Amino acid sequence: MSSDWSPGEVHETFSEWALAQGVIANKVRPARFPGRGLGMIATDTIKSGDFVVKVPTTTILTADKIPSEFRSQFPEDTRIQAIIAAYLTCSSEEDLAPYSLWFKTWPTRQDFEDSMPMLWPRSLGGLTWPDSDDAADPAVAASQSNFLPPCISGLWNSIQKGGVTRQYETEHQDLVQQQGLRLGKAWNDVVSVIPDIDWKSFSYHWLILNTRSFYWVAPDQEAPEDRNDAMALLPFADYFNHSDVECDVKFDGDGYTLSATEDYEAGDEVYMSYGSHPNDFLLAEYGFFMDKNDSDCIYLDDIILCDFPSAEKQEELWLNQYYGNYSVNSEGVCYRTEIAACLMYMEEEDWRNHLEGSTEGVDEKKSEDIIKGWLRTYAAEADATMSALRKAMESGGVPETHHGKAEYLLRRWKQIKSICESASSALSL
Numbered sequence: 001m002s003s004d005w006s007p008g009e010v011h012e013t014f015s016e017w018a019l020a021q022g023v024i025a026n027k028v029r030p031a032r033f034p035g036r037g038l039g040m041i042a043t044d045t046i047k048s049g050d051f052v053v054k055v056p057t058t059t060i061l062t063a064d065k066i067p068s069e070f071r072s073q074f075p076e077d078t079r080i081q082a083i084i085a086a087y088l089t090c091s092s093e094e095d096l097a098p099y100s101l102w103f104k105t106w107p108t109r110q111d112f113e114d115s116m117p118m119l120w121p122r123s124l125g126g127l128t129w130p131d132s133d134d135a136a137d138p139a140v141a142a143s144q145s146n147f148l149p150p151c152i153s154g155l156w157n158s159i160q161k162g163g164v165t166r167q168y169e170t171e172h173q174d175l176v177q178q179q180g181l182r183l184g185k186a187w188n189d190v191v192s193v194i195p196d197i198d199w200k201s202f203s204y205h206w207l208i209l210n211t212r213s214f215y216w217v218a219p220d221q222e223a224p225e226d227r228n229d230a231m232a233l234l235p236f237a238d239y240f241n242h243s244d245v246e247c248d249v250k251f252d253g254d255g256y257t258l259s260a261t262e263d264y265e266a267g268d269e270v271y272m273s274y275g276s277h278p279n280d281f282l283l284a285e286y287g288f289f290m291d292k293n294d295s296d297c298i299y300l301d302d303i304i305l306c307d308f309p310s311a312e313k314q315e316e317l318w319l320n321q322y323y324g325n326y327s328v329n330s331e332g333v334c335y336r337t338e339i340a341a342c343l344m345y346m347e348e349e350d351w352r353n354h355l356e357g358s359t360e361g362v363d364e365k366k367s368e369d370i371i372k373g374w375l376r377t378y379a380a381e382a383d384a385t386m387s388a389l390r391k392a393m394e395s396g397g398v399p400e401t402h403h404g405k406a407e408y409l410l411r412r413w414k415q416i417k418s419i420c421e422s423a424s425s426a427l428s429l
Helices: 009-020 080-090 093-103 109-115 175-191 199-212 279-286 301-307 311-319 335-345 348-355 364-395 400-427
Strands: 028-033 037-042 051-056 213-215 231-233 248-252 255-259 269-272 327-329
Touching: 009 028, 009 093, 028 269, 037 269, 080 175, 080 199, 080 231, 109 199, 175 199, 175 279, 199 213, 199 231, 199 279, 213 248, 279 400, 301 335, 301 364, 311 335, 311 348, 327 335, 327 400, 335 348, 335 364, 364 400
Parallel strands: none
Antiparallel strands: 028 037, 051 255, 213 231, 248 255
């Protein structure tokens, strides 16, 4: 195989170490893909169903590997992610020596600052943290540019957010704020015990866990309520990059087994799925998004709820469990969105009967026009934000050192506008 695929000496040395610890690699190895960074490459033909990597429990880094005297000092509700991050930050070189070769393969703090929106400057929509330049300037810290997509930031340029009257659960919206709350709580819990802990190092290790961990529950334990308390770091297996292909990941008392669910030829990159997530989620959580993502979508919640004619009708949505989570992909809108559109013009009793299957009072043309209006509003948001972002780049509002991030955001906004246009076209078919 071409030497161009070599991952470099650090990664080759680590791979040798991992295999010596009992990791089994079947027809795969780490490789550097030109222009795309590190991943896992097939060294021979792989058939769907073949296992590609096995990682024994002895090499997995979990909370159980952390000394109990270290774990027990934290407040009872401290998340496992915070405790492991604190351990990796505060422990001595001697204590962490078994993992030293592995640590050298991890991304750097600068890699996270370049890719993770939560660490970007406020001029692009990032958050203010203890080590950021923004934190020292109250005027800058008080400002917030709305260049991140609304699903990530919760902010808009072209509509006044304020129509939401109920709190509801959502997985793929207000992502940076949710991340900020999680990291902020982790930091406060750890600082209460270790006041002199270094923020930069702690937040780096917290992000390592956030982006590279696998779901893990020991055989003798029950699954926790919060998935973030069921995490493990797996050496070698963390080389796999994400794709929206299905994957087969199993774990038991012996460790993890990762198997292919499609065929690969020698030289192909072998992927594992991080889950069926939209591109905004991938960007916020992992620092990348995909050019082609069958799970990509956007949400119309703020647009729809701001547009609703009365609080009484919003209450109808709530009582009938149709409040929020109105998703759109390139093939059209979800059923929840269609139901919300009907309530815009229908009498409440007719609408409730419609939920039971009645078509009395339903006007497909009215529904289509309403939904297209919502999609036009989102497309206009994309145009307004892209225009403002370009102007900020030209004027210096976004420093040249951050133009790469801005160009990446422009690509995402173009995807968002394309979703709006494709969904609108699908309504007319």
